[in-house]
Amino acid sequence: MKFFYHFGKYLLMMRDMLTRPENLHMYWKELLRQMNGIGVGSLIIIGVISLFVGAVTALQFAYQMGSTFFPDYLIGYIVRDTMIIELAPTLSGLVLAGKVGSNMASELGTMRISEQIDALEIMGVNPNGYLIMPKIIAAIFIVPPLIVLAALLGIYGGYWAAENYGISPANYQKGLLYLFDPFNVVIMTVKSVIFAFLIASVACYQGFYVKGGALDIGRASTRAVVYGSILVIFFDYIVALVLT
């Protein structure tokens, strides 16, 4: 029953968000601020994690192939496909659920507790529209390029690790071009858009309806990360089921 209560409230929050902006310029400014926060603010963590995940994938695959007759270039092929289809979107999704999700939930929670949301409402500004919509739109536009970057850095990390392991760059590059299916990029993009929407909207829901004090902001932030991560994994499975 509780699930249906929260799901209904979540849908109402999304509905209330879709009203005509009081001032388009102010919404645009807020959208750019959010894009900067989500995009630029997450670049380093996404970059570092992807680089090493790609490197580790290459090393472990090379290690497992060590005593078999598989050709070396398959390392490039494996790193490319695992990064594009699975590791870049899912791992980045989980990282963003932690970083961006907790940030959004705590920002909105603090605004709620310190009556900043009430202040907006009294002024005649729709707080759902001004605070939530730019966050969700910013996430939908910024997360996919971040995930593309994560895939590229992961592939580069694999290249770097493979070279250090003794695999020739030419072989790795041959693997990168081997049996390339552009549809995998579509899968990655679909996943990244869905994950962005889920992470942002769930975090906004958790933060927007906080009641109580500082402790409750912490709890909302934790819930945003936990539910965001679970939904990322769940929808990862659903997308894989539908698109592959």
Place this chain on the structure above:
Amino acid sequence: MIEVKDLKKSFEDKAILKGITTSFEAGKTNLIIGTSGSGKTVFVKCLVGLLTPTSGTITYDGIEFTALSQREKKDIRTKIGMLFQGSALFDSMTVEENVMFPLNMFSKMTAKEKMDRVNFCLERVNLVGANKKYPAEISGGMMKRVGIARAIVLNPKYLFCDEPNSGLDPKTALVIDELLGDITHEYNMTTIINTHDMNSVMGMGEKIVFLHQGYKEWEGTRHQLLESDNETLYDFIFASDFLKELRKGAGQSIKLSK
């Protein structure tokens, strides 16, 4: 003028406001007083539309606010300024941006006109030179003044203040009270202040509504307040033994100078 008729508000089965009828006149500082838990904050939140009353009506200059849709309420809300207990300034914006926010949202002024208006309001609340500071960098009293500047920047007809003096030292509290009184008379606003600070009550209460356990227990002016024989009101005003003794010593004749 704001008129309230038989206002009731319950949360599930707990009644907080139990039928309040009163009115708040323009150009006056109207104070809502009462002990903690008497329903003051719920009353103010109902007045500004942050809470929907269970029953009863609220009328803003003849327009029944409680009968309006959310979209229609927006028009009245642009005429409302509110000072929150914790100031509710936007953390991510500077003092200047905070005060300019309602102008950016709702006015069609040029950038220079907006800047002039912001500087005028900041000057009006004696806050010059703090334009580029963030809320975290200024004191509680300054935050309240920024809150007042933001509340009056659009020239509101109605000004609501929730505990404007909470957390302030008595001297700063006096400054804030004077400022609110001056602004009210200067712009002929309908000002409603929710407080339990007796200094404010005695200093600026042109009309006082005393709430007790969800009912309107008493209403009148600050001059009538000390002459009232309402026991509950008496217990609230002379809550401390010190004040009770002081009143006894004065032969029950503490009076306010007109």
